[in-house]
């Protein structure tokens with residue numbers, strides 16, 4: 525098990541550079557197998573999800589090579605292989621191999637995906653999409669087998685019941701080479717969807733409307749990468765460092781940001797009183813003064829991201845008066861961090877899945893556990909604010925999605941180490 529040890533209470537300052545978006549990267553790597561030529565991805569974050577996806581690629585004889593921030597993937601000798609379990613369970617996004625294998629071979633055999641413990645995460649909309657394209661979907665022994673009809677997948681209109689990021693991406697991957705037109709109505713609008721569409725369109729796919737709620741895909745016979753693709757910056761990593769900077773920063777500049785991707789988040793923290801100055805692709809967060817308490821409801825993009833509700837929670841604790849309310853409408857059960865924050869002395873409760881936050885003058889280091897990636901980010905910020913030593917168990921969950929986090933925190937002056945300890 526990985527353990528993060530923090531000696532907190534010191535103001536941090538300096539510069540931090542945001543990596544490529546985890547939620548783009550974990551879709552683009554599976555999508556690369558749709559290419560009939562080698563793929564180059566630039567700006568790839570150093571995160572455990574990437575290592576696990578590379579292992580899954582190698583199970584299909586797809587050679588990949590990751591150097592600095594460049595990932596080369598050569599799918600030219602790919603063999604159609606079932607991906608029943610093992611690494612499939614280590615991350616949520618392994619489900620993108622369903623759409624990608626279906627698009628490439630007309631068949632996918634993929635184990636049920638793993639991922640964060642944040643409440644129920646059904647994939648019925650993904651399945652509905654594959655079936656609308658004519659595929660037969662069988663679910664047996666925790667393994668999903670998806671088979672295209674004899675004449676290949678046929679374009680169709682799919683109305684998603686909710687704007688699911690994963691279903692939108694999976695249907696795009698499956699339909700890029702389907703016959704005729706596919707329409708995804710009530711599609712997710714997240715920036716990572718646009719990134720996937722840009723990546724595939726540059727390979728010869730015809731996808732229009734990504735970033736709106738109606739996406740139209742005209743099937744083409746084959747696609748092949750021609751130019752390297754640079755992954756968009758990670759808006760969730762950026763939001764995490766903004767929260768950290770406002771909680772414990774003495775002036776922090778965060779580089780490689782697309783500000784527009786953070787609009788609803790920035791509006792909220794600025795409403796609380798955090799002063800932020802924007803430059804071209806960077807934001808400077810001033811040391812925070814007295815902050816106002818606030819209420820937050822998460823929603824689909826462009827709403828307040830569920831993946832930022834936990835990283836922003838320590839900031840609400842620093843408000844001087846009032847009661848804060850956080851409601852996660854996407855994952856109402858995503859409240860595992862609250863009990864851990866209470867161990868550190870936070871005045872915070874959960875009632876009927878609603879998080880109630882009260883001003884907390886002092887956090888004290890404690891031994892806590894990162895039940896999932898963003899709970900880990902929340903505890904990491906709390907540990908940096910707290911007096912004394914904080915030990916975060918299961919810190920591997922932080923490393924799933926935070927690029928070179930130890931190195932970045934050191935650059936800001938933090939006393940943080942990550943170590944391996946035997947599992948209990």
Ligand SMILES: CC(=O)N[C@H]1[C@@H](OP(=O)(O)OP(=O)(O)OC[C@H]2O[C@@H](n3ccc(=O)[nH]c3=O)[C@H](O)[C@@H]2O)O[C@H](CO)[C@@H](O)[C@@H]1O
Pocket residue numbers: 547548550616617644645646647648649650686687688689690691712830831853854855
């Ligand atoms: C790898 C990746 O990109 N992960 C992100 C992605 O997850 P993921 O793609 O899994 O999340 P979705 O957008 O699909 O989920 C949104 C909501 O729809 C529900 N739903 C989804 C699909 C489905 O078939 N049926 C169904 O009921 C989910 O339970 C959830 O309440 O978007 C989430 C919501 O922004 C983020 O928290 C995750 O970081």
Ligand SMILES: C=C(OP(=O)(O)O)C(=O)O
Pocket residue numbers: 615616617639640642831897898925
């Ligand atoms: C829930 C998340 O990730 P995943 O969908 O990969 O589990 C997240 O990034 O906050």
